[in-house]
Amino acid sequence: MSDQINSKDFIIGTLVGGIVGATVALLFAPKSGRELRADLNEGATQVKEKASEWKDIAQEKGSEWKEVAQEKGSDWYEKGTELTKQAIDTTTKATRDIIDKTEEVSKDITSKLKQTEEKIEELQDEVEETLDNKE
Numbered sequence: 001m002s003d004q005i006n007s008k009d010f011i012i013g014t015l016v017g018g019i020v021g022a023t024v025a026l027l028f029a030p031k032s033g034r035e036l037r038a039d040l041n042e043g044a045t046q047v048k049e050k051a052s053e054w055k056d057i058a059q060e061k062g063s064e065w066k067e068v069a070q071e072k073g074s075d076w077y078e079k080g081t082e083l084t085k086q087a088i089d090t091t092t093k094a095t096r097d098i099i100d101k102t103e104e105v106s107k108d109i110t111s112k113l114k115q116t117e118e119k120i121e122e123l124q125d126e127v128e129e130t131l132d133n134k135e
Contacts (some may be wrong), residue, residue: 011054019047 022043 011058015047015051015054018050022047 023040
C-alpha cells in the first residue's frame, strides 16, 4: 500500500514540478508575447500528452494488479477450502476410530465381566458344596 502511495506521490510531484519548471522557464525567458504564448501552448500540450501517457500506464498497471489479486485470492480460497476439507476428513476419521476403539473396549470389558461373574458363581457353588459336605 505504501508503494502505491509513494508511486502516486512521485507521479503527482513530477507533473507539478514539470509544469512549474516549464512555466518559470518560459516566463523568465526574454521573448515576445507571441513567442511566449506559443511556448506556453506547446509546453501545456506536452504536459497534457505526458499526463495522458502516465494515465494509460497507471490504468494498465491497475488492471494487472487487479488480475494478480484476483488470481491470488482465488488460489488462497481453493487452498483454504482444501485444507478445511482435509481437516474435516481427518477429524471424521479420528472420531470413527475412537468410536470403534471404544466399542471394542466396551465389548472386551463386558466379556470379561461375564467371565468374572461366571467364575464367582462357580466359586460360590464350590463354597456351598464344601460347606454342605462339612455338615
